[in-house]
Amino acid sequence: MSSSHLLRRGVAAIAGTALLFAGLVATAPSADAAPVTVTDPGSGATITLSSDEISPGERIEISGTGFIAKQGSTGDPLVAVRPYDFDAGPAWTIGGEDDYDPVAGNNPTAASEAKYWFVTHHETGSFEGWIQAPSGLTEAGPLGNGDHWLRILSGAFFTSTGDRLTDPITFKVPFTVVDKVTLGLTSPTSIFQAGTTFRPGAAVTVRGRSFTPNTVVSVSLDGNPLTSSITTEADGALPASARVTLPSDVSVGNHTLRVATGDVAVTVQIKVTSTPTTTVLTERVRPGGTLAFDLTGYIGVGGKPQKVAVVVNEQVLACIEADSNGAARDVAKLPDSVSDSVVVGFNVGTSCQLPPSPINDQPISRVAPTVTVSDTAPTITAKAGSAGQLVLSGTGFTPNATVAITAGSTNLGTLSANATGAVQGTVPAPTASGAQRILASDGANSAAIKISFAQLTLSAPSPLTYGAARTTTVGLKVGGQASSGKVTLSQGKWSTTISVPASGAIKVALPRDAAVGKHTVTAQIGTTDALIGADASRAFTVSKAASSASLKVSPTKVKKSKRATATVRVTISGAPQIAATGKVTTYDGSKKLGSTTLKASHQGTWKAKLPKIKKKGTHKLKVSYVGNANIKAKTSGIVKLKVV
Structure with missing residues (x-):
């Protein structure tokens, strides 16, 4: 073994x-x-x-x-x-x-x-x-x-x-x-976050191990020595206080950082990004108005976009996440209660909560421009126009000035202010998905609004026969994303308001009594301050429904001096809840015994005495339903009546 x-x-x-x-x-x-x-x-x-x-x-x-x-x-x-x-x-x-x-x-x-x-x-x-x-x-x-x-x-x-x-x-x-060397940033509260993306002048935390014990550490960037005062500990580890400051004029791009003690050396590739900037575009805003701003360079130490909290009077107005390039063009609504000039803080490096909770990214920074709040500040509103147009109205601009309209970085056109500084007109609606910031600026005055475009869809209604349990699925997207919302659905004189769930889709029952012929079902969501409404329609054609007819005779054997009772029943295939209407006729062979017209009040059933049948023998009875504009004709099966 x-x-x-x-x-x-x-x-x-x-x-x-x-x-x-x-x-x-x-x-x-x-x-x-x-x-x-x-x-x-x-x-x-x-x-x-x-x-x-x-x-x-x-x-x-x-x-x-x-x-x-x-x-x-x-x-x-x-x-x-x-x-x-x-x-x-x-x-x-x-x-x-x-x-x-x-x-x-x-x-x-x-x-x-x-x-x-x-x-x-x-x-x-x-x-x-x-x-x-x-x-x-x-x-x-x-x-x-x-x-x-x-x-x-x-x-x-x-x-x-x-x-x-x-x-x-x-x-x-x-x-x-783990690597011998780990780089990152340490917050003022001693929270370390690892990463290799830094800004010029950053104080980089250097964590390391397995170096020569009790030895001065040399640090260089692209072969150029950096000033540091780091000495390894007795176990060869770098002390917790180890820091090295990048040059304030270091170029944006990739660099090589080298950490060495004697013949033990480690190189780490780092990326230097631009210092972030915040530009407030609406320097005058009305109480409750919209503050517009552009962000650039907001990339954290981990190389991922940062979150920026927009703060006024210790209240977070918005939590903005930069794109993959560290940029964002966005807005925040000022509270109605703010009526004087106010400092707007753009906080980064902490969560979008106050007081700040644990750090979610480094470095921590704050930009705090002052915004003037005035009842005469420019303002702009938007609503949907025809043929892919956006209708804009605004006040507070420079009289007779040309007002440029942009959606993000896209130029939509210009409008002309009148002698009072008011503007009104149409521009092409933005084609990009997602919420859009519309900025109107004459160079000296600017106003903004953030709008989302609703998109509605309707599935083809089915089934299409008269009286069937017909449905359509309503789909709702806002800014290109599935969304909840109130949608009005109408068909002819029928109308209802439905609540679309967060999944953005809901199946809705349509009226079952729509007559044979062409119909249109329409969905509509209205325009609000931040939403450009939409509508959608589906045309469909209802076809005749099949029917069934039955005859019962009681008793099934009578003397020729007596009258039997006939019960006629007509139903609509697939729609038993709708009462069939139209003429029904009872026959003895080819001989007509009697007829009546079914009304809605009959609920599809007619009961009456048959005339006396003088001829003895077995008679073959049947009922014929002629149908109507919505229902196909039908003849029942044979029912035998014996006359003695």
């Missing part, structure tokens, strides 16, 4: 269900690297790593407790440490007080099973030592999925320097692979 099979039997199979449990992990509550202790729930044995993070080539300490011998009288139990459950791949290194060489210790079986061993002290079942990761270790790991762990094994017949053995023990100790 192979030694590998013996290890599987001695460690895995014998342990039974205890081996099904993962180790219990206890770590210090810190966002930084911290010691990690894993406890095997079956045996109580523990493994402690001095750090839950390991960088390529880094050495960390490892210790174990609870590997108590359960049998035997000589020697000490051994503990195998197997990276990723196997020993192939980049070589690790171990050492320390209790590292064990199976060959030198005359245990060739152990040497064939695993490369890395520690010997315990049988009195305490503990050991101490260190492990060093290979320099080629990557964040993806050997399996390519980012998972990293050490497999701990003990308890097989050969895992001892004598015959003292623990019960079978196996469990996993997870760890994380």
Whole structure:
């Protein structure tokens, strides 16, 4: 039997269900690297790593407790440490007080099973030592999925320097692979956020490990030395206070930052972005009016767009998220209560809540221009026009000035102010999806409004036969996105208001009594201050419905001197709730016995005495329904009446 099979039997199979449990992990509550202790729930044995993070080539300490011998009288139990459950791949290194060489210790079986061993002290079942990761270790790991762990094994017949053995023990100790150097920014409240996107003059936090201990660190940018006062600590790590300031005139673009101690050097690629700007376009705004602004350069340290809170009097008016280039063209509504000049804060780096909650991006900054609030400030409104036009009306502009109209960065045209500064006219409606900021400016005065365009759709109504349970699906989008809203639906004299849910679609029942012929169903949503309404129509044609006719005679045998009672029933196929109307005639063979006209009040049923039939014998009766403008004709089946 192979030694590998013996290890599987001695460690895995014998342990039974205890081996099904993962180790219990206890770590210090810190966002930084911290010691990690894993406890095997079956045996109580523990493994402690001095750090839950390991960088390529880094050495960390490892210790174990609870590997108590359960049998035997000589020697000490051994503990195998197997990276990723196997020993192939980049070589690790171990050492320390209790590292064990199976060959030198005359245990060739152990040497064939695993490369890395520690010997315990049988009195305490503990050991101490260190492990060093290979320099080629990557964040993806050997399996390519980012998972990293050490497999701990003990308890097989050969895992001892004598015959003292623990019960079978196996469990996993997870760890994380990190770069030797991590860059980022640290907030005034000491919150660190990793990233490699910075602005000119940024004070970059430099976190590092596995450098030469107690050595001055040199930092350079594209080969040019940067001023720093960083000295590594006794374990080769950079101190928490390590900072380096980028030049204030560094060019926008990609750069290489190099951190070195002697012959240990690490380079990191960084990106420098422009200093952000905020431009307020509406410097005079009415109470409750719309403030328009442009943002540029709002990219955070993580390389992602930032959120900007627009704040007035400690109230968040809007939470704006920049696009992938760090830009935004947007608006915020001032409160009606603001009637004097006011400072408008554009806060970035904290959440869009007040008071600020945990930082969601770095760097933190604030731009605070002053806006004049006046009852005579320019204002603009918009509504839908015909043929893709937008109708604009406004006041407060420079008399007789030319007013430029833009939607975002798109020029829609110009309007001319009259002698009182009022404007009115049409421009092409924006074609871009999403909410649109419409800005009207004569150069000295500007007004803005943010509008969204509603889009309505109707599915083809079905089924199309008279009286059927006909439906259509109403679809609503606002700004190109599915949206909820109140929509009016009408067909002829029928009308109803429906509430479209957030999914943007709802199936609606249409009137079932629409007559045969052409019809149109129309959906409409009105225009409001921020919404340009829309409508949609669907034409459809209703066809005649099939019908069914039945005849019952009671009694089915009568004397020729007596009269039988006939019950006629006519229904509309697929629409039993609508009463059939029209002429019905009862026949004896081809001989007409009588007729009547069904009215809606009859509910499709007619009951009457048949005339006396003098001729003895069996008579074949039937009823014929001639139909009407909406219903097809139908003749019933034969009903026999015996006359004696």
